[in-house]
Amino acid sequence: MDMPSKTHDSVVDDLMRRSSKRRRLNPVVDLDLKRSKLLVSMMDRRAKSCYPLGLRGLNNLGSTCFMNSVLQALLHAPPFRNYFLSERHDPETCKKRSSDQLCLACDFGVIFSAVYSGDRTPYSPAQFLYSWWQHSANLASYEQQDAHEFFISVLDGIHEREGKERSSNKDNGGCQCIAHRVFSGMLRSDVTCTTCGFTSTTYDPCVDISLNMDTTNFSTVNVANKSVREDTGRSTLLACLDLFTRPERLGSDQKLYCQNCQEKRDSLKQMSIKRLPLVLSLHIKRFEHSSLRRSSRKIDWYLQFPFSLDMTPYLSPSIVRNRFGNRVFGFESDKPDISSEFEIFAVVTHSGMLDSGHYVTYLRLQNQWYKCDDAWITEVDERIVRAAQCYMIFYVQKMLYCKANEDWSCMPISTRRDPFVPIAGCC
Numbered sequence: 001m002d003m004p005s006k007t008h009d010s011v012v013d014d015l016m017r018r019s020s021k022r023r024r025l026n027p028v029v030d031l032d033l034k035r036s037k038l039l040v041s042m043m044d045r046r047a048k049s050c051y052p053l054g055l056r057g058l059n060n061l062g063s064t065c066f067m068n069s070v071l072q073a074l075l076h077a078p079p080f081r082n083y084f085l086s087e088r089h090d091p092e093t094c095k096k097r098s099s100d101q102l103c104l105a106c107d108f109g110v111i112f113s114a115v116y117s118g119d120r121t122p123y124s125p126a127q128f129l130y131s132w133w134q135h136s137a138n139l140a141s142y143e144q145q146d147a148h149e150f151f152i153s154v155l156d157g158i159h160e161r162e163g164k165e166r167s168s169n170k171d172n173g174g175c176q177c178i179a180h181r182v183f184s185g186m187l188r189s190d191v192t193c194t195t196c197g198f199t200s201t202t203y204d205p206c207v208d209i210s211l212n213m214d215t216t217n218f219s220t221v222n223v224a225n226k227s228v229r230e231d232t233g234r235s236t237l238l239a240c241l242d243l244f245t246r247p248e249r250l251g252s253d254q255k256l257y258c259q260n261c262q263e264k265r266d267s268l269k270q271m272s273i274k275r276l277p278l279v280l281s282l283h284i285k286r287f288e289h290s291s292l293r294r295s296s297r298k299i300d301w302y303l304q305f306p307f308s309l310d311m312t313p314y315l316s317p318s319i320v321r322n323r324f325g326n327r328v329f330g331f332e333s334d335k336p337d338i339s340s341e342f343e344i345f346a347v348v349t350h351s352g353m354l355d356s357g358h359y360v361t362y363l364r365l366q367n368q369w370y371k372c373d374d375a376w377i378t379e380v381d382e383r384i385v386r387a388a389q390c391y392m393i394f395y396v397q398k399m400l401y402c403k404a405n406e407d408w409s410c411m412p413i414s415t416r417r418d419p420f421v422p423i424a425g426c427c
Contacts, residue, residue, distance in 0.1 A: 052365045054081070056115045057122035057375035061129055065374055066147040069359035070154070071125060072372040073346035073394050074108075075115055076363050077279050078404040080182045084112040089162075089178070102131040104157040105178070122375035132157065147348055147359050148208075148283045148392060155179040155207050183207040186275035188316045190323075191256055192268045194249075198260035203274055208281035208392075213301055214239035237282070237305040237393070245272055245314050247323075272319035276311055280342055280395040287354060298354040300389065305347075307364070307382075309395050311340045342395035345404075349388040362388065366405050 054076060058068040074080055083089070091106040107128040114123050132150075133140035135157040139149070162177035175184070187206050192199045214235045247270045250256065255264040286299045312318055347362045361372040362385045371380045396404070 051120075051370070051377065051379075053118065054116050055363070055365070055370060055372075055377050056120060057372070057377050059122045059124040060374040061124065061126060062142045063144045064129065065359040066145045066150050067125070067129060067132075068374050069348045069361040069372070070147050070151045070392075071111065071128075072361040072363060073348060073392070074154070075112065076346060076365065077182065077394065078345070078396055078400045079278050080178065081112065083178050083182075084109050085116060094161075102134050103161050104128070104131050104135060104154060105161050107131045108158070135160075144355075144357070146287070147350070148210075151281070151392065152207065155183060179207065180205075182279050183277050183281060185209075185273060185277040185280070188272045188274040188319075190270045190272070190320075191250075192270075193258040193261060193265045194267055195265045196258065196260050198258055200256075200259065207277075208283050209244065209273075210283040210285055211237075211240040211244055212285050213299055213303065214243050235301055235303050237303060237309075240284070240303070241314050245270065245319055270319065270323070272316040273311065273314050274316045276315070276338055276340060276397075278338070278397055278400065280309075280311070282393045282395070284391055284393070286350065286389070286391055296354055298350075298357070302387075303390055304386070305344070305390060305393055307344045308398070309342045309344070311342060315340060339397050339399055341398040343398050343401035344393065345396050345401060346394040347385055347388065347390050348392040348394075350391040351389060359391070360388075 058071060060068065087109075089105045089109055091103070091109060094103055094106055111123070111125055111128055132154065136153045139145055139153065156179075158179040159175065159177045162179070174180070184205055184207055187204050187209075189202045189204065190199050191201075247268045250267050250269055252266070256267050257263070258265040258267070284303060288297050288299055343364075345364045349360050349362065350357050351360070352358050362380065363370045363372060364385075369380050369382050369385050371378045371384070
């Protein structure tokens with residue numbers, strides 16, 4: 001069902017009605033049951049009052065768990081959060097906003113203000129959903145969408161509004177919008193001719209890294225005359241990163257032109273990370289689409305991931321040195337621009353089938369994990385997080401994670417520092 005062609009107010013009102021639907025108690029329900037539910041509700045409110053500031057449920061507006069899960073991760077990404085809570089984006093002076101064109105960054109500011117206001121009742125991001133529909137008309141519907149696709153679309157929407165204005169005030173040529181300042185990194189691609197050894201290097205910006213599952217620990221068995229892949233071990237995030245940076249021999253149908261040989265040759269391609277972002281977003285490819293079989297399926301394999309992640313082995317200097325030895329290149333600095341040590345702070349998970357699943361986010365705040373399941377927020381043990389089917393994993397630089405563990409509830413907005421000013425020391 002596509003988004004109906006209604007006015008802005010009517011669509012938002014419709015979304016609000018969807019979020020406010022509640023089951024009514026049957027009039028014959030026993031009074032003791034009502035009292036027990038009231039007691040549980042009071043205990044739940046008392047427990048939530050002790051939760052860190054910013055933990056607030058988001059109402060499902062009709063198959064919008066994909067949106068709520070990503071929003072929870074963005075709302076707790078330290079530099080992204082600091083930017084909006086410091087009122088760096090002021091809707092009153094937003095030059096990109098007009099009466100007929102909505103601004104995702106302005107609507108983000110509204111959500112941040114609501115979530116960090118101290119109110120614990122679930123919030124309905126209807127206005128934000130409507131604005132996103134206007135930006136991504138091809139995805140505007142009440143049907144379930146892909147959380148990773150929504151994440152990319154939202155960052156693109158913020159970039160479109162902020163990118164040109166902020167880049168015009170800088171001389172370094174890089175985009176200064178908040179989406180790219182927080183999430184943008186740089187990938188390096190080396191293509192080496194297998195005949196003469198000539199290497200062609202290109203660089204591409206990215207806001208996340210999509211990783212294939214490492215299948216080396218999985219085997220194929222024959223069941224009813226059909227090949228079925230069987231889980232015989234565990235895949236790990238480090239193995240996925242190793243696979244991403246491993247040299248790949250391009251097929252005969254992918255021969256590339258060698259500048260040295262002056263003709264198309266077989267070649268090897270190897271990826272590495274030239275520049276790390278402040279917030280590292282890793283997307284696990286769990287949805288497999290086969291054009292040959294004309295079918296899609298979900299990969300349910302278990303993935304083990306660390307809470308602390310050192311990205312040094314996957315940076316370009318490490319990869320190039322491993323390929324050529326110690327005789328390499330003075331132009332490749334061994335020291336990255338920013339720290340290569342990261343801490344996990346959010347995990348977006350997907351449960352269920354390909355076309356009927358559900359997204360949930362786990363947040364790590366002050367070294368405690370919380371489950372964000374639409375309107376419901378609960379404290380969980382880390383074993384629950386490790387056992388979940390992670391779909392997107394968010395890491396932040398260790399220094400910023402340590403700083404984020406300070407109690408923001410005691411700091412007035414006017415005293416919160418610029419999220420991009422270096423912080424002396426770490427935990």
